[in-house]
Amino acid sequence: MAFTDTLQKTKSGPLQVSIDDSCSQLSEADDTQLVYVLMTVEPPEVENKKEILPLNLTLVIDRSTSMRGSRLDKVKTAAKMIIEKLSPRDHLSVISYSDRAEVVIPHTKVDDRRRLAGRINQIVPSGGTEILQGLKAGLREMQSVPLQDYVNHLILLTDGHTYGDSQECLDLAQQAASRGVGISAFGIGDEWNDEFLDALVAPSGGQSGYIAEPEQVIHYLRQRIQGLGVIYAQNVVLHEQFPPSVQIKEVFKLSPFAQPIKLGRNQMSLGTIEGEVPLVVLLELLVDFKGKGQMLGLPWRVTAEVPTLDTPQISLSEVHGLIVHGESQGVISPVLIEAVQILNLYRMHEQALGDVSRGNVDAATKRMERLTERFREAGLNGLAQTAKAQTLHLAQTGKVDATGRMTLKFATRQQLTSRLTSKMRS
Amino acid sequence: MLKCSECDEKLYPGTLFCNNCGASIKSLRDEVAVLTGPVEVNPPSLVGQNFDSLMGKREIFLMIPFSGRSISYPIQQHIRIGRSSESNSGTEPELNLQDDAGVEHGVSRDHGLIRPDDQGRGLVLIDLDSTNGTKLNNYRLPPHLPYPLNSGDEIQFGSLLVHVFLK
Numbered sequence: 047m048a049f050t051d052t053l054q055k056t057k058s059g060p061l062q063v064s065i066d067d068s069c070s071q072l073s074e075a076d077d078t079q080l081v082y083v084l085m086t087v088e089p090p091e092v093e094n095k096k097e098i099l100p101l102n103l104t105l106v107i108d109r110s111t112s113m114r115g116s117r118l119d120k121v122k123t124a125a126k127m128i129i130e131k132l133s134p135r136d137h138l139s140v141i142s143y144s145d146r147a148e149v150v151i152p153h154t155k156v157d158d159r160r161r162l163a164g165r166i167n168q169i170v171p172s173g174g175t176e177i178l179q180g181l182k183a184g185l186r187e188m189q190s191v192p193l194q195d196y197v198n199h200l201i202l203l204t205d206g207h208t209y210g211d212s213q214e215c216l217d218l219a220q221q222a223a224s225r226g227v228g229i230s231a232f233g234i235g236d237e238w239n240d241e242f243l244d245a246l247v248a249p250s251g252g253q254s255g256y257i258a259e260p261e262q263v264i265h266y267l268r269q270r271i272q273g274l275g276v277i278y279a280q281n282v283v284l285h286e287q288f289p290p291s292v293q294i295k296e297v298f299k300l301s302p303f304a305q306p307i308k309l310g311r312n313q314m315s316l317g318t319i320e321g322e323v324p325l326v327v328l329l330e331l332l333v334d335f336k337g338k339g340q341m342l343g344l345p346w347r348v349t350a351e352v353p354t355l356d357t358p359q360i361s362l363s364e365v366h367g368l369i370v371h372g373e374s375q376g377v378i379s380p381v382l383i384e385a386v387q388i389l390n391l392y393r394m395h396e397q398a399l400g401d402v403s404r405g406n407v408d409a410a411t412k413r414m415e416r417l418t419e420r421f422r423e424a425g426l427n428g429l430a431q432t433a434k435a436q437t438l439h440l441a442q443t444g445k446v447d448a449t450g451r452m453t454l455k456f457a458t459r460q461q462l463t464s465r466l467t468s469k470m471r472s
Numbered sequence: 473m474l475k476c477s478e479c480d481e482k483l484y485p486g487t488l489f490c491n492n493c494g495a496s497i498k499s500l501r502d503e504v505a506v507l508t509g510p511v512e513v514n515p516p517s518l519v520g521q522n523f524d525s526l527m528g529k530r531e532i533f534l535m536i537p538f539s540g541r542s543i544s545y546p547i548q549q550h551i552r553i554g555r556s557s558e559s560n561s562g563t564e565p566e567l568n569l570q571d572d573a574g575v576e577h578g579v580s581r582d583h584g585l586i587r588p589d590d591q592g593r594g595l596v597l598i599d600l601d602s603t604n605g606t607k608l609n610n611y612r613l614p615p616h617l618p619y620p621l622n623s624g625d626e627i628q629f630g631s632l633l634v635h636v637f638l639k
């Protein structure tokens with residue numbers, strides 16, 4: 047009969063999970079308290095050297111009229127760069143879409159690179175943007191092979207709003223995630239819907255990103271492909287069975303990239319673990335617990351698929367104990383504090399945008415002024431400057447500048463990841 | 473609630489940065505403490521009969537992290553813990569751990585019992601002389617001895633972890 051210690055299991059198994067919390071700050075207050083929990087999931091130090099699974103990649107490229115010129119040119123260059131980077135074991139399909147979808151490269155092994163690159167050159171711009179068409183065709187091509195033998199990922203590129211089909215797109219993304227297909231989405235320029243792309247990648251825990259200048263397309267796609275090429279674990283899901291006194295307020299992924307995490311019913315998709323980069327999420331919990339010196343157990347379970355293992359499906363569970371203390375016992379980890387600080391700045395910006403959409407420009411302007419100051423205090427001078435410009439724009443026009451909005455949102459996300467990574471190393 | 477010293481925003485205790493103005497909530501941070509690593513849980517005292525009052529409590533929740541199951545019972549119910557499959561005879565225990573890999577975790581057919589204390593002070597846990605024993609907060613219970621059971625406790629039937637919450 048096997049008697050294993052659950053704690054040991056998580057330290058030496060195929061994934062290591064560690065948890066840090068701000069809980070000992072809990073005093074004997076009578077009301078609900080806020081507890082921050084930082085959860086890190088990473089591969090073991092001695093890595094399994096077996097060969098990783100081949101990639102089954104689908105590119106879904108917006109070829110609407112607005113992409114004409116340098117946008118589409120750079121996207122084509124990036125697509126050809128990807129073809130060069132993929133290995134002959136990998137599979138690729140490429141779709142271009144406007145009001146309808148066109149299969150540019152039907153699902154194929156990456157064997158004849160020149161032929162494939164030639165097909166990319168044939169994409170021409172025309173028509174509007176209907177993302178659903180592109181997604182449907184992309185997922186269809188992708189499923190030409192048994193999905194369990196691959197790391198399956200769809201990368202969507204767009205520069206516009208999709209009309210009337212958003213909900214269908216989100217349903218499709220949900221279905222894709224349940225079949226183990228990850229989705230990343232990048233918006234080019236500033237006329238696309240960031241909230242929609244966030245929602246589109248959420249079911250699979252994928253990445254959404256902002257590409258301000260066409261020149262940056264190559265950079266972002268290269269980064270994404272590099273991450274996907276070294277996937278250690280995919281479909282990482284956090285299941286919680288927290289007691290009724292604990293309510294999850296929000297969850298945000300901080301690494302390998304910063305992304306809001308959608309709360310499902312007792313579970314959330316955290317995405318993939320890429321190379322040796324840890325997967326880090328910050329949970330904000332509202333805790334209604336009054337027993338000093340007592341433990342409040344937070345039972346959790348992480349499931350994931352580690353393709354290099356003989357039994358790829360793994361499940362780890364443990365209970366994290368929160369203890370209410372009356373007195374001081376040390377300090378909260380600086381990594382946790384800094385993550386909370388920058389996430390708070392990100393949220394202040396979101397609140398300012400909310401103020402504007404509710405027609406309260408004055409409140410938004412004041413909030414942006416304070417945000418500018420806080421960026422400066424945090425040593426984020428570039429963001430402080432962008433915030434200052436946005437504040438002026440708001441005060442003068444009563445409107446939000448789209449480029450400033452996208453920059454603040456996505457650059458603050460990037461700061462979350464880079465600050466965390468450098469803090470964790472030191 | 474506590475108040476931000478810079479903007480008067482009402483905040484949950486435990487907040488590190490004001491969500492309205494971004495100010496660092498320093499007054500609290502000076503006295504904060506952090507817990508890392510595994511939590512040490514003191515074994516329950518054998519002599520002290522420390523019961524949580526059942527006043528206002530209606531249900532007991534038992535959570536099994538291994539399988540993700542969570543089951544609730546009325547607080548007055550006698551809950552027999554064990555395992556039974558269709559093939560073995562006898563009545564099914566209220567908490568049947570068969571499908572939580574009970575065999576692998578060393579759960580006996582009649583493993584333990586949770587019931588209200590005879591004097592009605594609270595709940596007790598009793599090990600029914602199981603083969604692999606019952607642990608309460610990491611302390612192995614002597615068989616047949618009622619033991620006070622409180623919200624937040626951890627029980628191990630064999631090696632199967634179960635969490636107890638009263639609501």
Ligand SMILES: [Zn+2]
Nearest residue numbers: 476479490493
């Ligand atoms: Zn404030």
